[in-house]
Amino acid sequence: xxxxxxxILLIEDNIDDAELAIRALKKRNLANNLxxxxxxxxxLEYLFTEGSNNYPKLILLDxxxxxxxxxxxxxxxxxxxxxxxxxxxxxxxxxxxRDIVESYNLGVNAYIVKPVQFDKFLEVVDQLxxxxxxxxxxxx
Amino acid sequence: MMKLYLDKKALLGFIVALSILILLGYFSYRNNxxxxxxxxxxxxxxxxLNHIEQAQTNTVQLEEILAKYLLTGDSFLxxxxxxxxxxxxxxxxxxxxxxxxxALQQGRIDSFRVFGIKKLELHKEIINMxxxxxxxxxxxxxxxxxxxxxxxxxxxLSKMRDQEEELLNQRMKRATIEISYFxxxxxxxxxxxxxxxxxxxxxxxxxxxxxxxxxxxxxxxNEELESFTYSVSHDLRAPLRSIRGFTEILQEEYGxxxxxxxxxxxxxxxxxxxxxxxxxxxxxxxxxxxxxxxTYSKIQVGQLVTEIxxxxxxxxxGNVKWEIQKLDDTYGDARMMRQVWENLISNSLKxxxxxxxxxxxxxxxxxxxTTVYYIKDNGVGxxxxxxxxxxxxxxxxxxxxxxxxxxxxxxxxxRIISKHNGVIWAEAKVNEGASFFFYxxxxxV
Numbered sequence: 001x002x003x004x005x006x007x008i009l010l011i012e013d014n015i016d017d018a019e020l021a022i023r024a025l026k027k028r029n030l031a032n033n034l035x036x037x038x039x040x041x042x043x044l045e046y047l048f049t050e051g052s053n054n055y056p057k058l059i060l061l062d063x064x065x066x067x068x069x070x071x072x073x074x075x076x077x078x079x080x081x082x083x084x085x086x087x088x089x090x091x092x093x094x095x096x097x098r099d100i101v102e103s104y105n106l107g108v109n110a111y112i113v114k115p116v117q118f119d120k121f122l123e124v125v126d127q128l129x130x131x132x133x134x135x136x137x138x139x140x
Numbered sequence: 141m142m143k144l145y146l147d148k149k150a151l152l153g154f155i156v157a158l159s160i161l162i163l164l165g166y167f168s169y170r171n172n173x174x175x176x177x178x179x180x181x182x183x184x185x186x187x188x189l190n191h192i193e194q195a196q197t198n199t200v201q202l203e204e205i206l207a208k209y210l211l212t213g214d215s216f217l218x219x220x221x222x223x224x225x226x227x228x229x230x231x232x233x234x235x236x237x238x239x240x241x242x243a244l245q246q247g248r249i250d251s252f253r254v255f256g257i258k259k260l261e262l263h264k265e266i267i268n269m270x271x272x273x274x275x276x277x278x279x280x281x282x283x284x285x286x287x288x289x290x291x292x293x294x295x296x297l298s299k300m301r302d303q304e305e306e307l308l309n310q311r312m313k314r315a316t317i318e319i320s321y322f323x324x325x326x327x328x329x330x331x332x333x334x335x336x337x338x339x340x341x342x343x344x345x346x347x348x349x350x351x352x353x354x355x356x357x358x359x360x361x362n363e364e365l366e367s368f369t370y371s372v373s374h375d376l377r378a379p380l381r382s383i384r385g386f387t388e389i390l391q392e393e394y395g396x397x398x399x400x401x402x403x404x405x406x407x408x409x410x411x412x413x414x415x416x417x418x419x420x421x422x423x424x425x426x427x428x429x430x431x432x433x434x435t436y437s438k439i440q441v442g443q444l445v446t447e448i449x450x451x452x453x454x455x456x457x458g459n460v461k462w463e464i465q466k467l468d469d470t471y472g473d474a475r476m477m478r479q480v481w482e483n484l485i486s487n488s489l490k491x492x493x494x495x496x497x498x499x500x501x502x503x504x505x506x507x508x509x510t511t512v513y514y515i516k517d518n519g520v521g522x523x524x525x526x527x528x529x530x531x532x533x534x535x536x537x538x539x540x541x542x543x544x545x546x547x548x549x550x551x552x553x554x555r556i557i558s559k560h561n562g563v564i565w566a567e568a569k570v571n572e573g574a575s576f577f578f579y580x581x582x583x584x585v
Contacts, residue, residue, distance in 0.1 A: 016382040023389060064374050093377040096370055116377060116417035118385035 007033040007133060009056040011043040011073060012091070013065040020118065021060065021091070024125035030133060040068040044076060047083060055086060058132040063092035063099060071102055078107040087132050150343065157336045164329035171322035178315035185308035188238050188245075189301060191231045195252070196297045198228035199259070203290060206263055210270060210278055218267075225260065232256070235300075242307075248300050255293050262286055362431070369427045376420050384413040415546075422548035426533060429555055434473040436583050441481075441513065442467040445502055448481050458493055465503030468511045471582050476556045483549040484515050484576055490543055491574065492519030510579045518573040530566055553578075 008025065012018040018036050025031035035056070037043040047054055059077070063070035070090060078084045087109040092099065095113045103111050112128065115121050144151070201224045209217040232253060239245040262285065270277040280286065391398075391406045398406070445467060453460075470477075485500070492498035501516040522530070522537045529535040531554035536547040557564045562580035 014378055014382075016386070017378060020381065020385040020389075093374045093381070096373065114377075114381060116381050116384050117414060118381075118388035121381070121385065 005033060006035045006054065007057045008035070008060060008129075009043070009046070009054075009058070010034060010036045010060045011038075011040060011065075011070075012036065012060070012062040013038050013040070014062070017062070017114070020121065021125060024118075024122045025129055027122065028126050028129055030125075030129035040065045040070070040073050044068065044073060047077065048080070055083070057087070058129075059086055059088045060091050060128075061088055063090055063103075071099070071106065074103060074106050074108055087136065089128060089132070153339070153343075157339070160332055161329070161336070164325055164332055167325040168322060168329055171318055171325055175315055175318040175322055178311050178318055182308055182311040182315060184238060185304050185311060188235065188304045189308065191235050191238070192297055192301045192304065195228055195231040195235070196294065198224050198231065199256075199290070199293050199297075202228070202259070202263065206266065207281060209267070210274065210281060213270075221263075228256065245300060245303060248296055252293065252296050252300075255289060255296065259286075259289050259293065262289065365427065366431070369424055372420060373424050377417065380413055380417055380420070384410055384417070387413070415540075419546045419548075422546045422552075426548050426552055426555070429476075429552065429559075432476075434476070434559060434583075436471050437474050439470050439472055439474055439477050441470055441477075441504070444478060445481055445485070448478070448485055452482075452486055452489060456489060456493070458489065458498065460489065460492070461497065461499045463499065463501040465501070467502070467513065468504050468506075470511060470580065472560050472580050473556075476559070477580075480553050480556050480578075483553045487549060487576075488515055488517040488519065488574075490519075490545070491521075491538075492517040495519055507579070510581065512577055512579045514575055514577045516573065516575040521568040521570050521572050521574045523570050524568060527566060527568075531564065 008030065010018060010021060012021065015038060018038065022031050022034060022036065025034060035046075037046060046052070061070045061073055065073075070092070074088055074090070077086065077088055084107070088107075089110040089112060090099075090103050090108050091112050091114055093114055100111050109132075110128070112124055115124065146154070202221060205217050205221045205224060208214075209221070232249065235249050235252075236246070239249065262280075266277050266280045266286075269280060387406055387409045391403060391410075395403055395406075442464075445464065449462060449464075485502075488500045489498075492500065495518060497518075499518050502514070504511050504513045506512075520538070526537050529537065531550050532547075533551035534547040535551075536545060538545075554564055557578050557580060560580035562578055564576065564578035566574060566576045568574035
């Protein structure tokens with residue numbers, strides 16, 4: 001995986017949720033170049049260590065995580081002059097208005113409330129991957 | 141009738157304070173009245189003294205005029221004499237009238253009248269004598285009967301004066317005491333009023349403080365509740381998603397090896413996980429409603445109901461017969477009122493779908509200056525003896541196998557209607573359908 005360009009970076013502390021997401025992505029053949037980091041601190045390290053040339057095509061970010069939560073990670077990414085171009089999609093359980101507002105204020109690219117039903121989750125992941133990996137044209 | 145929120149202690153304090161003020165007010169008034177009466181009596185005594193003085197002067201004048209007449213024989217003097225008699229009579233009448241309450245003085249005045257008449261008779265004799273013999277008349281005027289009579293009259297008037305002076309003295313003393321009584325009770329009244337006002341101020345201040353503290357506590361509770369619902373929303377849904385997701389994967393990937401019974405059991409797990417998700421969502425909706433404020437706008441109820449029915453028909457392809465009457469417009473929170481109609485209409489649909497010819501009627505009628513809306517179905521209905529549970533959260537009148545639901549829908553409706561200062565009620569019979577009625581208050585009324 002190291003020599004391949006990472007397409008999706010999944011930052012999610014709950015490994016069960018991560019597995020569901022990965023399975024859903026796999027079903028659509030989108031998980032070939034996926035990296036899952038379950039610790040937000042590690043994820044920031046991955047993105048921001050000196051000379052890091054890690055530009056995933058998409059970051060899927062969980063909102064509620066121990067230590068550094070999703071909002072803080074988002075703020076760090078979107079305030080970085082170079083990394084801010086990476087599309088970030090919030091994946092979360094809560095549809096709390098204040099979280100949604102804050103995420104958009106920080107420049108999130110999409111905000112998705114994970115549905116309880118797996119078939120619906122599949123649909124969401126499907127559309128998500130299609131759009132950001134295949135349709136969306138990122139800046140060079 | 142004003143509703144009382146005071147506790148017994150405050151009410152008792154109020155009654156005691158009121159009694160004190162009334163009592164002091166009464167005594168102030170009474171003492172002031174006494175003072176005014178004493179002052180009037182003093183005034184009358186002064187007048188009486190004045191009349192006594194005048195009467196005395198008149199009697200002396202009579203004697204002098206008569207003496208002069210005897211000297212000069214001037215008939216003009218007789219006219220002055222008559223005037224003095226008239227004046228003395230006038231003073232006598234006034235004295236009689238003004239001392240009516242004093243038997244002793246009345247007796248003296250009567251003696252004054254008797255002596256006066258005697259005196260005048262004597263004087264008449266002297267005047268008559270004067271025509272016959274001047275020296276005889278002169279001797280009569282200086283005779284002891286005439287002199288004695290003058291002395292007696294002077295003594296009588298002097299006694300009257302002494303008593304009236306004594307009376308005046310007493311009355312003035314009493315007036316002085318009474319005015320000081322009045323001043324004392326009035327001062328006590330003022331001080332009491334002042335103290336009571338201070339007490340009232342303190343009580344009001346304390347109650348405001350208590351209210352502020354209660355409000356702060358409620359604020360803390362609200363914040364705690366908010367963070368609680370936030371964790372519920374996040375933390376309860378996550379494991380549920382895993383249960384549901386992995387069961388689905390299990391069924392998908394190993395469904396063939398599990399057999400029919402295994403698949404049935406998996407299905408039950410999934411169904412319950414979904415239901416729990418629904419419960420959590422409904423609960424959150426319900427608790428969020430509490431802090432949301434109303435945004436009033438005009439609602440075209442007829443249009444709203446038609447829209448909702450079309451959406452619901454698209455989902456449930458039933459054979460329901462709809463009877464929609466003309467629906468009046470109203471004012472309310474558009475988002476919340478849509479929720480009300482959605483819940484009520486989908487309820488009617490749900491509970492009438494098992495009857496042969498389901499019919500749902502929706503209409504409105506004016507009542508008590510507002511519009512009552514109703515929705516009536518011919519579904520399974522319910523027993524009115526459970527109607528108190530109808531609008532309570534998580535309370536259901538049908539079991540989950542018969543009819544889906546979490547028991548939040550009508551609770552939500554009730555809460556929205558209450559937030560609009562409205563009322564909702566239902567009428568139903570088992571197997572004969574249910575009718576829901578509600579009205580909301582216009583914010584400007």
